[in-house]
Amino acid sequence: MYGYSGKILHVDLTNRTVRTERKPEDWYRTYIGGVAMAARLCWENIEVGCDPLSPGNPICIANGLFAGTPVPVGGKYGIAAKSPLTGFLGDSMSSSWFTVALKRAGWDGIVIHGASDEWVYVFIDDDRVEFRDASRLLGVDALAAGEVIREELGDDQVRSATIGPAGEKMVLMANVTNDSRQAGRTGHGAVWGSKKLKAVSVRGTHGVRVADPDALLKLCFDITEAAQGPYTQKYRILGTVSNVLNMNRLGLLPTRNYQQGVFEDAELVSGEYLHEHHKAKTLACAQCPIACEQMSRVTDGPYAGAIAGVEYESLYAVAPNCGLNDMRAAIKVIEVCDKGGMDTMSTGVTISWAMETFERGIFTKEDFKCAKYPEGFEPYFGNGEAAVTLAEMIRDREGIGDLLAQGTKRASAQVDAERGTETYKWAMHIKGLECPGYDARGLKTFALGLAVSTRGACHNRTAAYDPDIQGEVDRFSVDETRGELAKDTEEYAAVYDTLPLCKFIRRCFTGKADRAGAWPSIAKLINATTGWNFGYDDVDLIGERAHTIKKAFNIREGWTRKDDHLPYRWMHEPMKEGASAGHVVSEEELEYMKDLYYKAKGWTKDGLIPKEKLIALGMEDVAEEIGV
Amino acid sequence: MPTVVVEFYGTSRQVTGQKETTITLEEGGTFRDVVRTLAARYPGLRGNVIQPNGEELQIPNMFNVNAQRVIRDLDTQPQDGDRILLMFVTAGG
Numbered sequence: 001m002y003g004y005s006g007k008i009l010h011v012d013l014t015n016r017t018v019r020t021e022r023k024p025e026d027w028y029r030t031y032i033g034g035v036a037m038a039a040r041l042c043w044e045n046i047e048v049g050c051d052p053l054s055p056g057n058p059i060c061i062a063n064g065l066f067a068g069t070p071v072p073v074g075g076k077y078g079i080a081a082k083s084p085l086t087g088f089l090g091d092s093m094s095s096s097w098f099t100v101a102l103k104r105a106g107w108d109g110i111v112i113h114g115a116s117d118e119w120v121y122v123f124i125d126d127d128r129v130e131f132r133d134a135s136r137l138l139g140v141d142a143l144a145a146g147e148v149i150r151e152e153l154g155d156d157q158v159r160s161a162t163i164g165p166a167g168e169k170m171v172l173m174a175n176v177t178n179d180s181r182q183a184g185r186t187g188h189g190a191v192w193g194s195k196k197l198k199a200v201s202v203r204g205t206h207g208v209r210v211a212d213p214d215a216l217l218k219l220c221f222d223i224t225e226a227a228q229g230p231y232t233q234k235y236r237i238l239g240t241v242s243n244v245l246n247m248n249r250l251g252l253l254p255t256r257n258y259q260q261g262v263f264e265d266a267e268l269v270s271g272e273y274l275h276e277h278h279k280a281k282t283l284a285c286a287q288c289p290i291a292c293e294q295m296s297r298v299t300d301g302p303y304a305g306a307i308a309g310v311e312y313e314s315l316y317a318v319a320p321n322c323g324l325n326d327m328r329a330a331i332k333v334i335e336v337c338d339k340g341g342m343d344t345m346s347t348g349v350t351i352s353w354a355m356e357t358f359e360r361g362i363f364t365k366e367d368f369k370c371a372k373y374p375e376g377f378e379p380y381f382g383n384g385e386a387a388v389t390l391a392e393m394i395r396d397r398e399g400i401g402d403l404l405a406q407g408t409k410r411a412s413a414q415v416d417a418e419r420g421t422e423t424y425k426w427a428m429h430i431k432g433l434e435c436p437g438y439d440a441r442g443l444k445t446f447a448l449g450l451a452v453s454t455r456g457a458c459h460n461r462t463a464a465y466d467p468d469i470q471g472e473v474d475r476f477s478v479d480e481t482r483g484e485l486a487k488d489t490e491e492y493a494a495v496y497d498t499l500p501l502c503k504f505i506r507r508c509f510t511g512k513a514d515r516a517g518a519w520p521s522i523a524k525l526i527n528a529t530t531g532w533n534f535g536y537d538d539v540d541l542i543g544e545r546a547h548t549i550k551k552a553f554n555i556r557e558g559w560t561r562k563d564d565h566l567p568y569r570w571m572h573e574p575m576k577e578g579a580s581a582g583h584v585v586s587e588e589e590l591e592y593m594k595d596l597y598y599k600a601k602g603w604t605k606d607g608l609i610p611k612e613k614l615i616a617l618g619m620e621d622v623a624e625e626i627g628v
Numbered sequence: 629m630p631t632v633v634v635e636f637y638g639t640s641r642q643v644t645g646q647k648e649t650t651i652t653l654e655e656g657g658t659f660r661d662v663v664r665t666l667a668a669r670y671p672g673l674r675g676n677v678i679q680p681n682g683e684e685l686q687i688p689n690m691f692n693v694n695a696q697r698v699i700r701d702l703d704t705q706p707q708d709g710d711r712i713l714l715m716f717v718t719a720g721g
Contacts, residue, residue: 230676230686233639234716242638246715249635250695272641470690471698511687579695 002211003065003529004028005106008041011122011129013195014055014114018129023108029532030618034500035091036546037062037109038080042089043553043622045111052084052187053170053194059112061102061161061200064500066287068103068208070220071525072227073502075100075287083186084172085346085407086432086456088554088563090186093460093500094161095285098178101159104204112197121149121160121199126206134198139165142177142341149201162199163189164341166395170194171405173346173394173434177338180309181285184343186433186455187407211531219524223508227289231507235292236282240312241271243437247316250469251578252439254321256381257352258428258569261439262578265325274310278327283309290504296331303332303388310334313459316437317348322355322387329384333391340395346407349434351390353408354400355379356426362419363400370399408434425568431456441570442580443468444478448486448593452564452607454550461497463489476580478589483596491543495522498546515540545617552609552619555626561607564594604628629655630708634666637715640689643672653706659691660684660702662712677714689716 006028008021031037038060047056059081066074077099083090102110105126112122119134140148142164149160160178167174167189174189175182192198210216234242247253248266255263267273274296284291298306308314308331318337319330333351337344357363358379365376368386370393379386393401403411412427428435433456440447449462459465464486468475473485492515496503499522506513509521519539526534551559566585574584598607611627614620631652636644651665660683667674667682674680677689684702685691691699692713693706706712 231688233676237642238638242716245637246713249637249713249715250692271638469698470688471692471700474697507688513688 001025001028002209002531003069004108007107008109008111009107009124009129011110011112012114013112013116013120013131013197016131028108030545031549032498032542032546033062033065033108034076034078034498035062035080035093036078036494036498036542036549038078039089039091039546039549039553041109041111042080042082043549045113046082048556049558050082052082052087052191055113055115055195057082057191059188059191059195059197060109062109063099063103063107065526065529066499066501067099069210069529070217070287071501071529072220072223072287072289073285073505074499075285076500076502077102078497078500079176079183079188081188081191082557083432084190085187085409088431088456088557088559089454089550090188091455091550092176092183092185092188093497094176094178094181094183095288095502096179096181097286098159098161098202100286101157101202101204103208104206105202106204106206110200112195112200115195116197119196119198121201122197123153124200124202126204137198138168141165141339142167143180143339145199146178146201149199153201153203155203158201158203160199160201162341163192163197164339164395166340166342167193168198169395169397169405171342171394171397172407172410173343173350173405174341175343177341179286180283182338182343185345185458187343189341210529212528216525216528219521219528223505223521224289226508227505231511232290232504235290235504238271238275239282239292239294239310241274241294241310241315243312244270244315244320245272247438248320249579250442251575251580252442254316254435254437254439256323257321257349257356257426258435258439258567259356260577261442261575261580263320266320268325269315269319269327269330271312274327278331280307285502288502290502292504298328298331301328302385303328306332306335308334308338313437314344314348317345318351318387321348321352323381324384324387325382326384329388332384332388336388336391336395340391342391342395345436346434347391347394349428350394350404350408350411351379351387353412353423353427354390354404355381355383355386357415357423362415362421362423367400370401407432425572428567428569429457430565430567431563433457435567438465439570439575439580440566441575441583441585443475444585444589444593445473445475445482445485447566447570447585447590448482448597449490451566451590452486452594452597453490454547454554461490461493462486463493476583478593480596482593483598483600486593486597487600491540491547494543494546495539498542541617545619548609548614548617548619549622552614552622552626555608561594564607566590629653630657630706632662632706632708632710632712634662634712634714637713639716640673640677640714643677644670656705658703658705659699659712662691662706663702666714689714
């Protein structure tokens with residue numbers, strides 16, 4: 001095989017053993033890599049029904065097909081496990097050198113089973129695997145741990161994926177970090193922490209064989225050239241944070257825990273402001289010609305010295321959504337999250353839930369006692385120091401941080417059970433995963449995409465905001481097209497997440513981001529790498545299969561139609577001001593759109609998958625287990 | 629004669645150094661005339677935001693009128709008083 005080694009590494013932390021599994025070429029043709037391959041490995045290796053923080057939940061890592069090749073933005077990998085936040089499949093992605101090293105070490109993926117008695121890190125040195133003592137790494141932050149390991153091994157080419165202090169304490173929104181990038185969502189860091197696994201480190205010394213190097217290089221040069229032009233200008237110049245003012249103007253910027261879609265101080269937390277006042281440098285992942293990460297620094301005030309890569313999805317969560325108009329505090333919160341190894345989105349939205357709960361008088365100052373503030377503090381919206389302190393408390397599970405470390409779904413359920421309150425009404429999550437930076441009350445197709453997402457409230461797995469924001473449909477209303485649109489956009493996204501390729505490249509093939517504009521070029525990349533003969537339809541199938549294996553996993557774990565929901569607030573509280581004022585997603589609208597979506601997918605009215613559908617996708621064994 | 633305001637975001641704001649500009653159109657003027665006026669008034673927009681011919685927006689930039697609807701056809705006419713958002717919106721991060 002070209003492009004693959006054909007080998008999956010199985011690591012058993014309980015018994016400290018390893019074995020190699022060889023997969024047939026058809027398996028690779030079906031699951032390709034990234035999120036789909038990681039999900040499939042999870043399907044094959046999990047103890048069905050297990051506690052996500054138990055040894056039966058495997059960590060599944062799958063390289064991208066293009067990792068280690070010259071393909072632009074192809075240096076990505078997928079990771080999957082049962083999510084401790086959602087109880088369903090937690091799939092995530094990260095980029096850069098770790099996956100390149102893993103590919104060069106000769107592994108297409110890793111499955112890590114069991115749990116260790118003592119803290120370990122796994123060192124993969126090409127085909128040799130070591131279990132190494134990680135006790136001296138405990139407490140080392142997620143950005144520094146890889147460097148400590150490099151020093152210990154005396155090799156600056158070793159690349160590591162690690163957890164930070166939050167993962168060690170099994171904070172449910174903890175993430176996995178490599179090369180300063182994060183597999184951010186769904187709580188993988190907690191799963192690693194439950195296994196006492198601090199890091200996976202890799203030294204890879206082999207090349208990656210591709211079928212047609214000359215053709216591949218030509219394709220790569222063309223894409224790289226296009227990536228320097230207008231199609232990526234937003235990412236290169238301001239980065240994703242340029243969305244702040246756009247979303248604010250459209251009335252979609254989550255503000256004060258999604259109570260509003262307009263933030264009066266949006267200019268002060270905008271990408272433009274960040275660029276002018278805080279920009280330190282721009283970074284790129286391995287294999288990336290775009291370079292979108294805006295490293296931003298605080299130079300004065302109490303948080304002077306704080307530095308973090310600031311993305312829109314981090315910024316909305318910790319700034320407008322917490323009522324913060326102080327960019328310095330926002331950067332500090334993001335730095336606490338990045339070093340602690342926590343998802344900025346879930347952390348920010350959980351803090352905003354705590355702030356609203358405080359402002360409504362359910363939490364009091366007494367609830368916020370900690371070592372830093374023994375008398376407690378008042379986390380009202382806009383209190384930057386409170387946001388910083390709460391992020392630290394979540395990371396350390398200190399005081400109320402132990403409650404908040406569970407995320408909004410569990411925290412609100414616990415508070416409501418203990419105090420007889422209804423804080424669930426402002427707990428902004430779907431399936432337990434906190435909401436992204438777009439208020440779905442003003443984006444009806446997106447609302448459906450989020451509700452039915454296998455991952456929970458994730459903007460990356462459904463691209464259904466595209467038809468809303470780009471004006472293909474009226475974003476404020478519902479019609480019979482929305483089921484097909486939600487299907488098409490999630491499967492479109494799944495193609496990119498499975499190869500994986502960063503979606504920021506999507507206009508650089510022909511100038512058009514749609515299937516017709518991108519799939520033929522992607523097929524050429526696949527064929528030049530593997531020697532296969534993929535065409536448009538084969539590329540399209542990648543997305544449908546990827547989404548189907550994730551859905552099948554969830555069904556086997558007990559998913560039912562009622563799990564495809566939206567937060568109470570989005571369904572009962574119309575937006576109050578701005579361009580989306582007056583809008584809400586009604587129960588009737590959501591259920592109507594879910595019917596349309598299940599029909600478009602070829603599923604039953606209950607959202608289950610017919611056997612014949614699975615067999616047609618080449619998933620006979622899946623059909624046997626969950627097909628109807 | 630209809631008068632519209634164009635609001636700048638992201639790259640267009642950086643290039644123009646302004647948050648907005650006012651354009652007065654001839655009777656029957658279209659959104660394409662708005663593009664032409666912008667290209668003439670701010671030559672730096674050509675390339676990244678407006679196509680080099682000065683007639684079309686560069687994908688994926690777009691006009692959104694009053695934050696309510698996206699203009700799919702530049703040959704339609706704005707209304708007097710419209711606020712036209714010139715933005716490049718693609719989610720991510």
